[in-house]
Amino acid sequence: MSNDIAYVSTANAKAIVLSRNNTVVGSYCSMDGRCASGSCHPDCELIIGAKNHLKGSSPDSNVQLLEGELIAGIGEYKVGKNILLKAMGLGSCVGVVLYDHKSRMAGIAHVLLPGASNDGKTKHAETAITTMLEEMVCNGARRKHISAKVAGGAQIFKHMNLDILKIGDRNIKSVEETLKKEKIEILATDVGGSMGRNVIFNAVDGSLIVKYSNGKVLWM
Numbered sequence: 740m741s742n743d744i745a746y747v748s749t750a751n752a753k754a755i756v757l758s759r760n761n762t763v764v765g766s767y768c769s770m771d772g773r774c775a776s777g778s779c780h781p782d783c784e785l786i787i788g789a790k791n792h793l794k795g796s797s798p799d800s801n802v803q804l805l806e807g808e809l810i811a812g813i814g815e816y817k818v819g820k821n822i823l824l825k826a827m828g829l830g831s832c833v834g835v836v837l838y839d840h841k842s843r844m845a846g847i848a849h850v851l852l853p854g855a856s857n858d859g860k861t862k863h864a865e866t867a868i869t870t871m872l873e874e875m876v877c878n879g880a881r882r883k884h885i886s887a888k889v890a891g892g893a894q895i896f897k898h899m900n901l902d903i904l905k906i907g908d909r910n911i912k913s914v915e916e917t918l919k920k921e922k923i924e925i926l927a928t929d930v931g932g933s934m935g936r937n938v939i940f941n942a943v944d945g946s947l948i949v950k951y952s953n954g955k956v957l958w959m
Contacts, residue, residue: 850891
């Protein structure tokens, strides 16, 4: 089986197109909220360009192929270059992306809890971020080129008003404090609220796609 991920960028829009055996099986398009046809419409110029490029029938200079995808499970982080990074099913958890725009080295952490871990496991915000940052630097990233994007930290159960139960808010605060301590600039955030999220980061251009549990999509 042949699986490919294509990134398409034109003057009007950009998209991630997922293909299996030369068949488009999914897409994330920056025009989703303004396009009457919806995603994966066969007449979309972005989809057509990606399909032709993937088939080799008409190489498109607007299309770049990514080298795969990595998914960070709860309490995990993933690091890679020229790939798609994902953290799925974020409720009170926070997805933290670190990105070196020069080398295109990127990392994503699926933060479960605030603070630091006593056992070195990366489910806590501070431990996850510092460990991921260290691995990125060891793999060629430069600290001075690294910035962050952050999404998640929802309050899924609205009736829980005790501060100790507001894990989402505490996770957000812990992530922000750790990034400040590490002197990493936060370029974009989409945090809080009461809706779950999936986050997808494109290490080719540094865009973060946030897909909400109600189907709406935000590009950052």
